[in-house]
Amino acid sequence: MEIKKLVMYNNFTRNPLFFSLFVLLFVFMLPTEMLAQHDEEIHETKEKGFQPGPFIFDHIADAYDWHVLTIGENHYSIPLPIILYSESRGFHVFMSSKFHHGHDIYNGFKIELDEASPNKGKIVELLENGEFEKPIINISITKNVFALFFSVALMLYIFISIAKSYKKNTGKAPKGMQSFFEPLIIFVRDDIAKASIQNKPEKYMPYLLTIFFFIVLNNLLGLVPIFPGGANLTGNITVTLVLAVFTFVITTVKGNKAYWTHIFNAPGVPWWLKIPIPLMPVVEIVGMFTKPFVLMVRLFANITAGHIIVLGFYSLIFIFGEKSIFAGYGISIVSILFTIFMSILELLVAFIQAYVFTLLSALYFGMATEEHH
C-alpha cells in the first residue's frame, strides 16, 4: 500500500494528471478541516460573531487533544495522554478526554481558556490559595508530539525499508520507493553536503539527510488537512528551535582552529576594530548565534505564514457568510481558488524550506571545518 502510494508520488513529477488529481484532493479536504475547526467555536460565535484571529491561532497552535470532527454540538476528538508532575499533587498520567474539551477540572488540573491569561491554552494546576499555576513538568503527548511520533515512525519505516531493499537489490537498479527517494538522497549528498563541505562531507550526511527528510515530511504532513496530518509541527517554534540548536551544537563542536581564529581574530580586519574595543569579535560571536536563530525563525515563519494565509482565506467565507449566506457562498469560490493556489505554493515551499534549512546547516558546517590556506 505504502509503496503503491509512493510510486504514485513518483508519477506526480511526470504526470500532470496525477498532479491535478492531487490538488483536487486538497480542495475537497481543506473545507472539511476548516468547518470542523470553525464549529468548535460555534457557541461563542453566536454571541460575538466569527472571530478569525482566535480561529486561526487555535488552529496553528498546539493542543491537548486531536480534534477530528464536529457534528452539530458533538465534538469528536482523539484524546491524547497528559503527563504531569506537580509539587503538591505529584505524578499524573491521564487521557485528555477527562477535561471534556477543556470545560472540566480533573484532579485539580484544567486547561486555561482565559484569553487574558499568559498560560492560555496550557494546563494549569489549582493551588490551595485558589490561584492557578503551571505544573513543574508537563511532558504531555500533545497534538504536535503525536504528529512528531507519527512522522518519525513513518520516516523510520520508509528509510529502513529502503535500506533493506538496497541490501536486497545490490548491484541492481532501484525499485519502487527506493527509486523515488534515491534522487533526493543523492541531491542532499551531492548538491548540499558535497557542495558546501570540503572536509569529509560524508560525516555530516546522516544529520543532513535526517533534517532534510524530517522537515520535508512534516511540511507535507502539515498540508494534509485530515488526521494524522494537519499538525503545524515545522511551523512550531519549539521544533525549529531544537533543529537549529542541533545545527548550532554541531557547528560549534566541529569548529576548527581556523573557525575560532576567524571569530576572535578575523584576518584582514584593521587592528583598531579588535583592540581596545573588540568590535569585530563581538560581531562575530553575535553572528554565531544569529545564524541558528535565523534558521529557526525562517522555517517557523514560512510554514506558519502558509497556514495562516490558507486559514485566512477560509475565514473570509464565514465573515461574509455572517453578513449574508449568499455572500458566503460567493466568496467561497474565490477562497477555494486562492487556497488551491496557496496549497500548490506550499508544496513548493515545503521543499524549498527543507532545502534551505539543510543547505544553510551544511554551509555552517563547511565554514566551521574549512581549512584556511
Added chain:
Amino acid sequence: MGLVIPDYGLLFWMALTFLIVLFILKKFAWKPILSSLKEREDSIEEALESAQKAREEMGKLHADNEKILAEARNERNEMLKEAKEVKQNIINEAKNVAAQEAEKMLETARQFIETEKEAAVNDMKESIASFSIQIAEKILRKQLDDPSKQKDLIDQYLKDIKLN
C-alpha cells in the same frame, strides 16, 4: 505571543525523539543506503573504465590487423612480381632452348642434304664417266675401222707425248 514562546514539553519530546531517530536512521538506514550507493557508483565507474580500456584495446587490435593486412598485401604483391619474373625467365629459357634445338635440327638437315647431294653428284659423275667411256669406245671403234685413221691417231699420240 504564545506562538513564539517554546513549550518545554514539546522541546523535551522533540529533542529526545530527534536524537533517537537520528541514531537509528544513521545506523540502520543512512549508512547502508549511502554505502550501497557508493558501491554502485564505484562499480559503474569501474565498468565504464574497463569498457573504455576494452575499446582502446579493440582499437589497437584493429590497427594491428591493418598492419598485418598491409604486410600481407605487400608480400602478396612481391610474390606475384617474383612469380611473373620466374615465368618470364622460364619462357625465355624455353624459347632459347627451342631456338637452339631448331638450329641444331636445321644444321643436321643441312648436313644430311649436303651429304646426299654429294653422293648424288658422285653417282652422277660415275654414271657420266661410264657413259663417256662407253661412248668413247663406240666412237673409237667406229673411227679406228679405217687403218689410215689408226695411223693418224697413233701419230697424234706420239706427237702429244713428245710435247709432254
